[in-house]
Amino acid sequence: MGLWIYLDGKFVDEKHAKISVFDHGLLYGDGVFEGLRSYDGKIFRLYQHIQRLYKSAKAILLEIPVSMEEMAEIIKKTVKKNKLRDSYIRVVVTRGVGDLGLDPRKCPEPTIFVIASRINLYPEEYYEKGLSVVTIPTRRNLTESLNPAIKSLNYLNNILAKIEATNAGAMEGLFLNNDGYIAECTGENIFIVVENKLLTPPIFAGALDGITRDAVIQIGKEIGLDVEEKLLTRYDLYNSDECFLTGTAAEIIPVTLIDGRKIGSGKLGSLTRKIREEFHRLVQKDGTPI
Numbered sequence: 416m417g418l419w420i421y422l423d424g425k426f427v428d429e430k431h432a433k434i435s436v437f438d439h440g441l442l443y444g445d446g447v448f449e450g451l452r453s454y455d456g457k458i459f460r461l462y463q464h465i466q467r468l469y470k471s472a473k474a475i476l477l478e479i480p481v482s483m484e485e486m487a488e489i490i491k492k493t494v495k496k497n498k499l500r501d502s503y504i505r506v507v508v509t510r511g512v513g514d515l516g517l518d519p520r521k522c523p524e525p526t527i528f529v530i531a532s533r534i535n536l537y538p539e540e541y542y543e544k545g546l547s548v549v550t551i552p553t554r555r556n557l558t559e560s561l562n563p564a565i566k567s568l569n570y571l572n573n574i575l576a577k578i579e580a581t582n583a584g585a586m587e588g589l590f591l592n593n594d595g596y597i598a599e600c601t602g603e604n605i606f607i608v609v610e611n612k613l614l615t616p617p618i619f620a621g622a623l624d625g626i627t628r629d630a631v632i633q634i635g636k637e638i639g640l641d642v643e644e645k646l647l648t649r650y651d652l653y654n655s656d657e658c659f660l661t662g663t664a665a666e667i668i669p670v671t672l673i674d675g676r677k678i679g680s681g682k683l684g685s686l687t688r689k690i691r692e693e694f695h696r697l698v699q700k701d702g703t704p705i
């Protein structure tokens with residue numbers, strides 16, 4: 416027996432969890448999603464993720480046909496049904512089935528599915544030795560075109576970036592925005608440590624308003640760092656003492672090489688280690704019980 420997938424009001428075996436070839440999520444990437452995580456039976460920042468999902472949906476004029484409270488129940492039930500305590504949860508809402516034209520008015524009913532499974536983004540050793548990251552040629556989507564704050568099903572911008580990073584022999588790709596400032600990585604936000612300062616690009620630079628990012632900003636303040644959201648250049652990154660990425664899937668992972676420049680000592684830095692320890696404490700303590 417595989418996983419139980421929540422699909423439009425029912426739990427179905429993963430083999431039978433199928434959606435139509437006429438679903439506009441597939442035909443046009445017309446939809447939104449979230450990636451959450453549960454730790455020891457508690458979903459980290461559940462309501463923050465749900466709020467972001469509904470904001471993404473609102474931005475694309477997609478009305479999710481269940482309330483936020485119902486969505487929370489659906490997510491909790493999906494984790495429970497799969498008897499998972501530590502899980503990665505994917506929530507997807509598409510425009511639904513329509514015809515072969517773009518017009519969303521032809522899609523009367525959004526499709527909703529939730530997958531609760533596991534994820535292992537980077538091999539464990541990289542959490543100690545750090546990732547190598549390269550700046551990639553593709554620029555982050557323009558805010559005025561497809562706002563990176565929308566977690567839409569159209570991730571081609573990110574996928575192209577990932578391919579470019581892989582082709583360059585790096586583990587991750589660093590996006591610049593169209594003005595040349597640092598935006599984020601393909602599926603993670605970016606931070607640097609400079610002396611006692613913790614710096615990260617503002618959301619308007621072309622980053623997702625990351626929930627891990629938000630938790631790290633809170634942790635940074637709690638441990639006495641000066642936290643600042645600031646436009647950053649590659650020069651700032653190359654000359655930082657420490658650099659790390661944040662994301663639900665990756666959690667907190669150090670970066671020790673950027674475009675061939677060694678960052679700080681070239682190993683996991685002490686503040687990154689400290690922030691990661693605090694983050695692990697937070698996810699075990701906080702969270703909505705399933």
Ligand code: PXG
Binds near residue numbers: 600601603622626
């Ligand atoms: N930026 C982007 C573009 C993301 O997709 C983050 C930042 C981090 O946000 P959170 O809220 O998770 O701290 C994300 C989310 C993957 C994968 O498999 C990663 C994400 C989403 C989907 C898949 O690498 N990260």
